[in-house]
Amino acid sequence: MRAKQLVLCAMAAATLGMGILAVPAAAEEGIYVPLLTYRTGPFAGSGIPIANGMHDYLTMLNERDGGIGGAKLIIEECETGYDTKKGVECYEQIKSKHPVVVNPYSTGITLQLIPKAAVDKIPILSMAYGLSASADGNTFPWIFNPPATYWDGLSMIFKYIGDKEGGLDKLKGKTIGYIFFDGGYGREPIPLLEQFAKDYGFTAKQYPVPAAEMQNQSGLWLNVRRDRPAWMIMWGWGAMNPTAIKEAAKINYPLDHFIGVWWSGSDDDARPAGHDGKGYLALNLNGLGASYPAIQEIMKYVVDKGKSQVDSKDRVGENFYDRGVYNSVLVAEAIRNAQHITGKKEVTGEDVRRGFEALKISEARWKELGLPDFAAPIDKVSCSDHNGHHSAYMQQWDGTKWVKVSDWIAPMKDKVRPLLEEAAKDYVAKNQPWPARTEPCDKSS
Amino acid sequence: MLYREVGQYKTTYEADHAIFPLLQDRIGIAVILAIAFLFVPFTASDFVVNSMLIPILIFALAAIGLNLLTGYAGLISLGTGGFMGVGAYGCYKLATAFPQVNILVPILLSGFFSAAVGVVFGLPSLRIKGFYLAVATLASQFFLSWCFVRVPWLVNYNVSGAIEVPTRTFFGIPITGPNATATTRYLVVLAVVVAMTWLASNLVHGRIGRMWMAVRDMDIAAELIGIRLYRTKLLAFAVSSFYAGVAGAMLVFLWLGASEADSFDINASFLVLFMVIIGGLGSLLGSYLGSVLILGLPIVLRTLPGSLGVPLNSATVEHLQFMIVGALIILFLIVEPNGLARLWQIGKQKLRVWPFPY
Numbered sequence: 168m169r170a171k172q173l174v175l176c177a178m179a180a181a182t183l184g185m186g187i188l189a190v191p192a193a194a195e196e197g198i199y200v201p202l203l204t205y206r207t208g209p210f211a212g213s214g215i216p217i218a219n220g221m222h223d224y225l226t227m228l229n230e231r232d233g234g235i236g237g238a239k240l241i242i243e244e245c246e247t248g249y250d251t252k253k254g255v256e257c258y259e260q261i262k263s264k265h266p267v268v269v270n271p272y273s274t275g276i277t278l279q280l281i282p283k284a285a286v287d288k289i290p291i292l293s294m295a296y297g298l299s300a301s302a303d304g305n306t307f308p309w310i311f312n313p314p315a316t317y318w319d320g321l322s323m324i325f326k327y328i329g330d331k332e333g334g335l336d337k338l339k340g341k342t343i344g345y346i347f348f349d350g351g352y353g354r355e356p357i358p359l360l361e362q363f364a365k366d367y368g369f370t371a372k373q374y375p376v377p378a379a380e381m382q383n384q385s386g387l388w389l390n391v392r393r394d395r396p397a398w399m400i401m402w403g404w405g406a407m408n409p410t411a412i413k414e415a416a417k418i419n420y421p422l423d424h425f426i427g428v429w430w431s432g433s434d435d436d437a438r439p440a441g442h443d444g445k446g447y448l449a450l451n452l453n454g455l456g457a458s459y460p461a462i463q464e465i466m467k468y469v470v471d472k473g474k475s476q477v478d479s480k481d482r483v484g485e486n487f488y489d490r491g492v493y494n495s496v497l498v499a500e501a502i503r504n505a506q507h508i509t510g511k512k513e514v515t516g517e518d519v520r521r522g523f524e525a526l527k528i529s530e531a532r533w534k535e536l537g538l539p540d541f542a543a544p545i546d547k548v549s550c551s552d553h554n555g556h557h558s559a560y561m562q563q564w565d566g567t568k569w570v571k572v573s574d575w576i577a578p579m580k581d582k583v584r585p586l587l588e589e590a591a592k593d594y595v596a597k598n599q600p601w602p603a604r605t606e607p608c609d610k611s612s
Numbered sequence: 613m614l615y616r617e618v619g620q621y622k623t624t625y626e627a628d629h630a631i632f633p634l635l636q637d638r639i640g641i642a643v644i645l646a647i648a649f650l651f652v653p654f655t656a657s658d659f660v661v662n663s664m665l666i667p668i669l670i671f672a673l674a675a676i677g678l679n680l681l682t683g684y685a686g687l688i689s690l691g692t693g694g695f696m697g698v699g700a701y702g703c704y705k706l707a708t709a710f711p712q713v714n715i716l717v718p719i720l721l722s723g724f725f726s727a728a729v730g731v732v733f734g735l736p737s738l739r740i741k742g743f744y745l746a747v748a749t750l751a752s753q754f755f756l757s758w759c760f761v762r763v764p765w766l767v768n769y770n771v772s773g774a775i776e777v778p779t780r781t782f783f784g785i786p787i788t789g790p791n792a793t794a795t796t797r798y799l800v801v802l803a804v805v806v807a808m809t810w811l812a813s814n815l816v817h818g819r820i821g822r823m824w825m826a827v828r829d830m831d832i833a834a835e836l837i838g839i840r841l842y843r844t845k846l847l848a849f850a851v852s853s854f855y856a857g858v859a860g861a862m863l864v865f866l867w868l869g870a871s872e873a874d875s876f877d878i879n880a881s882f883l884v885l886f887m888v889i890i891g892g893l894g895s896l897l898g899s900y901l902g903s904v905l906i907l908g909l910p911i912v913l914r915t916l917p918g919s920l921g922v923p924l925n926s927a928t929v930e931h932l933q934f935m936i937v938g939a940l941i942i943l944f945l946i947v948e949p950n951g952l953a954r955l956w957q958i959g960k961q962k963l964r965v966w967p968f969p970y
Contacts, residue, residue: 244925262659278774283790351772352771352775
C-alpha cells in the first residue's frame with residue numbers, strides 16, 4: 168500500500184506541476200534563431216552532422232563577431248526526431264519567442280508549417296527541400312527554398328546522365344530506376360520524372376521504400392536486379408541511404424550508374440559500404456572538407472573551446488556538416504540583409520523575410536565569408552523567385568571520401584519552372600481560400 | 613470528511629443508477645467542465661493549448677473508442693491508427709468535395725466511414741479471439757496504411773501525398789486552417805470530445821454496454837442468455853471505429869493542419885493501445901488519464917529543464933524523456949496493473965473514510 172500512496176502523491180504533484188509549467192522563459196536580448204534538429208531516431212545519422220554544422224557556424228559568428236551587425240544570436244535547438252507531430256510542437260514552443268526564421272529540416276514538417284508562416288509572420292527556410300512549388304514567391308511570400316528545388320536536382324541528374332550517355336535521346340528504350348523514400352520528400356520529383364520519361368522515351372521504374380522498411384531493402388534490390396535499369400536514381404534519407412548503397416553493391420549493380428540527390432550523399436551514407444561503395448555518385452550543393460577559412464574559424468572559436476557537439480574533430484568538414492554551415496550562412500546573410508534594409512539592429516521575422524528576398528551571395532561574397540568556391544553564387548533569388556534554381560555538382564565516393572567529379576551543373580530551368588508554377592497554382596486551388604500576397608516587393612530585389 | 617455519501621438518499625431508480633450518484637462527484641465534474649470551457653481558454657498559453665490540451669483531448673477520444681472495444685467488449689485491436697486514418701481521409705474527401713458544408717458535419721460524418729471499415733475488419737472477430745484477433749486487426753492496420761500511401765485519389769492527387777486543411781469558418785470564425793486560433797480549435801475539440809464521452813458513458817451504462825461486458829466476461833454464457841454474438845461484436849467494432857474516425861479527423865483538421873500517411877501508422881495504434889492499458893481497461897476516465905500520461909508527460913519532461921534553467925541540449929533531454937517515461941510506465945503498471953483509473957478509485961475509497969479509516 169505504501170507504494171500506491173507514493174504513486175498517488177507523485178501523480179498529484181505532477182498534475183500540479185503541469186499547470187505551473189510551460190511558461191516561456193524570459194526573452195534575452197538578441198536575435199532569436201531556433202533550429203529544429205534531430206539527433207535522435209532513425210534519421211539521426213543524417214540529422215546530427217547537419218545540426219552540428221548549423222549550430223557551430225552561428226555560434227562562431229557569436230564568438231568571433233559578437234553576433235550579426237552587433238546583435239547577438241540566441242541559438243536554441245528543438246529536437247524533432249524527424250517526427251512531424253513533434254516538429255509542430257517545437258514550432259508552437261518557439262513561436263512565442265519571436266523567431267526570425269524557422270528551419271524545419273524535414274519536408275513533412277515544412278508542409279505543415281507553410282500555411283502557418285503567413286499567419287504568424289515567420290519566414291521559413293527549407294533549404295533545398297520542402298515543397299518545390301514554394302519557390303513561387305508570389306504565392307508563397309514567406310517560404311524560401313534556395314539554392315535549388317528537388318525538380319532542379321532531378322534535371323541536373325538527367326543532364327549528367329545525358330553527358331555520360333552522349334545525349335539524352337540515347338535513353339530511348341532504356342529503363343531508369345527511381346528508388347525513393349515513400350513520403351512527401353521522395354514523391355516530389357515523380358511528376359518531373361514521368362515527364363522526362365515521356366520526353367526522352369525511357370521507362371521509369373519506381374521502387375518506393377516505406378519508412379518502416381528503410382533498413383530492409385533486399386527484396387526491392389532483387390527486383391532491381393531483375394529489371395536491370397541502366398541508371399538508378401535515389402531520393403533517400405536517414406538509414407535508407409547506407410542500406411541502399413550496401414544492397415546495390417551486393418547485387419553488383421554498377422555504382423557509377425547509381426546517383427543520389429544531395430540528401431543521399433553524406434559521409435555516413437557511403438562509409439558503411441566502405442570500399443564496396445566505391446563509385447557511388449551524389450549531387451552536392453556545397454564544398455567538402457574543413458580547409459575553408461570560415462570552417463577553420465569554427466574550429467578555433469567553437470570546436471577547440473568545447474562549444475560544439477561534434478564527437479570528434481575529423482567530423483568537422485564532412486559533407487553534411489558543411490551543408491549545415493551552408494544553411495546557417497543563408498540565415499546569417501538574410502539577417503544581415505534585413506539589418507541593412509531596415510537599419511535596425513534587432514530585426515524581426517518580417518524584416519528577415521525581406522532580407523531573404525534580397526539574398527545575394529556573389530563569388531566575391533563567398534570569398535569574403537571565408538568560404539571561397541564553397542557553393543554556386545546565389546544571384547537569382549528575388550521577390551517572385553524564392554529559389555533561384557542554382558547549380559550543383561556531382562561528387563563520387565572513392566572508398567574513403569567524397570571527390571568532386573563534375574563541374575557545376577545548371578538545372579533545366581525551362582522544364583522546371585512551368586511545372587513549378589502549375590504546382591503552385593494547384594496548391595492554391597486545393598487550399599482555398601489561400602491568402603493573396605500582400606507584402607510589397609523591395610526595389611533592390 | 614468532505615467526500616462522503618452519508619445523508620444522500622435516493623428515492624428513485626433513476627437517481628440510484630445515475631452515472632455520478634454522489635453529489636460531490638457531480639460538483640467535481642461540473643467544476644472540471646467549467647474550468648475546461650471557461651477558464652482554460654482565457655488563461656492557458658497557445659503552446660499549452662496547441663501542443664498539450666488539444667492532442668490530449670483528441671487522443672483521449674481515440675482511447676475511449678478503443679476502450680469500448682478492448683476494455684468493454686474484450687476484443688483486442690491493433691488497427692486504431694488505421695481507423696483514425698480512415699476518418700481523417702474521409703473527412704478530407706468530404707470537406708474538399710463539399711466546401712460549402714459546415715466543417716463539423718464532415719468531421720462527424722467521417723466517423724461513419726471509419727465505422728463501416730471497422731465492421732469489415734471486425735468480421736474475423738466472430739471466429740477468432742485474443743491474440744489471434746490482434747493479428748487480424750494488425751493486418752487491417754497495414755492494409756489501411758498501404759491505402760493511404762498508394763491511393764492518390766484519397767489525397768486528391770496531391771503530389772506530396774499529404775492532406776492539407778483549408779480554412780473553414782463556423783459563424784464567421786475560422787475553426788480550421790492556419791487562421792484558426794488555438795483557443796477556438798480547443799473549444800471545438802472540447803465540445804466534441806465531451807459530447808462523445810457523454811454518449812459513450814450512456815452506451816456503456818446501458819443495455820449495449822452490458823451486452824459488451826457479458827461478451828467480454830464469457831462469450832458462451834452471453835450467448836446462452838440470448839445475446840447475439842455477431843451483432844454485439846460488430847456493433848463494438850463499429851462504435852469503436854466511429855470514435856477513432858472522429859478522433860482522426862479532428863487530429864488532422866483541428867490539430868495538425870496537414871498530415872501525411874505516417875501519422876496513422878502502426879505507432880499510432882500502439883500509442884492508443886498503451887493509453888488504454890495504462891489508463892485502465894474498461895474505464896472512460898482511464899482513457900483520459902492514459903492520454904495525459906502518454907502525451908502530456910513527455911512534453912512536460914521536455915520543457916522542464918528549459919523552464920528550470922538547466923542547460924541541457926535538446927537531444928539529451930529527448931533521451932532522458934524516453935527513459936523517464938518508460939520507467940514511469942513500468943512503475944505504474946507494477947504498482948497498479950489495472951491502470952491509473954483503478955488508482956483513482958483506490959484514492960476515492962480512501963478519501964471516503966478519511967480521516968478515520970478504521
